[in-house]
Amino acid sequence: MKAPGFWYQPAGPLAALLSPLACLYALGARRRQAKAAPQGAGIPVICVGNLVAGGAGKTPVAQAVMRALRARGVQAHYLSRGYGGRLTGPLRVDPAEHCAADVGDEPLLLSRTAPAWISADRLAGARAARDGGAQALVMDDGFQNPALAKDLSLLVVDGGAGFGNGHVIPAGPLREPLADGLARARAVVIVGADRTGAAVQVAGLAPTLPILTARLVPDAAVAAGLAGRPVLAFAGIGRPGKFFDTCRELGLTMTEALPFPDHHPYAEAEIARLVDRASALGAVPLTTEKDWVRLPAAYQTAIKALPVVLAFDDPAALDRVLGTVS
Structure with missing residues (x-):
């Protein structure tokens, strides 16, 4: 699903027209939180969520949290709903057995770096992970889900999109x-240049809430291998333009930049046409890691992924926020 364009423009007549429905939606969200009785998993739970529909960069932040916990010797596991997958769990993702259509692209990607679990029932998934040896949990998304008690929640903001027009x-x-949302968070992480004044909005509503800033850094070896070679870039993420901007910043020559909907399930015939198109242009087909794990297996060797890692502007900032959670 693609977000309506007016969501990320100054609020106008359409937003005003829909404001009564937005009020009802907000009321429902408040009631859900107020009526909830969150239950604990018996181990610390760190939630990496966001406040807008669509992507904000949660997965790289979750990976950064996992690295920080593992550096402390904490055997943390990931927990995800498994959006886009057919299995409901609770189950531990096995990258040798499962594909993105089974468990979703994000859990499959996360399972490369630490044990990852999926569960439509977050509480059941958390307890299954605990029984499976997890000493702590890093949740990718789930901030609005009140069933599982969180020990710490980080809100991720895409610096280029911010909070959109500010409406629900x-x-x-x-x-x-x-x-x-800010009232339930421990910190906000702004990924990329803050082009919308998100930090000012956060400071105005929650002046004591820490604001961390970070950026996505492409893998240097992969980027070097692409230098001087034309690429056909494609992405089906929350904001495909972010990926295309990264390609431009690396100095890559894009013969084409093809956007797809977030979590787009690539069909074999569709990818075959894309690979043929790249070949005709003399270009390397290039995509994100999250897209790459959704590709038909037969075409993964023909398509290059550009890995990225989250780098905080203040390297110690995340450790300060995590504090003694372990």
Whole structure:
């Protein structure tokens, strides 16, 4: 699904027209949180979530949290709903057995670096992971899910998109009112240049909430291997333009830049045409890691992925926020 364009423009007549429905949506979100009785998993739970519908860069932040916990000797596991997969869990992702159609692209990607679990029932998944040896959990998404108690929540903001027009669904991209979400967070992580004034908005509503800034750094070896070679770039993520901007910043020559919907399930015939198109242009087909794990297995060797890692502007900032959670 692609977010409506007016969500990320100054609020206008359409947002105003939909504001009564947005009020009902916000009321429902508040009631859900107020009526909830979150239950613990018996181990620390760190949630990496966001406030808008669509992608914000949660997965690289979750990976950074995992690295920080593992550096402390904490045997943490990932927990995800498994969006886009057919299996409901709870189950531990096995990259040798499961594909993105089974468990979703994000859990499959995360399982490369640490044990990852999926479960439509987050509480059941958390307890299954605990029984499977997890000493802590890093949740990719799930901030609005009240069933599982969180020890610490980080809110991720895409610096290029911010909070959109500031309205709640369907008048804007917010899953709940901004102030409500900030009140349950321990810190905000802004990924990329803050082009929308998100930090100012956060500071105005939650002046004591730490704001961490970070950027996505492409893998240097892969980038060097692509230098001087034309690429056909494609991406089916929350904001494909971010990936294309990264390619431009690396100085890559893009013969074409093809956007797809977030979590797009690539069909074999579709990818065959894309590979043929790249070949005709003398270009390397290039995509994100999250897209690459959704590709038909027969075509993965023909398509290059550009890995990225999250780098904090203040390397010690995340450790300060995590504090003694372990």
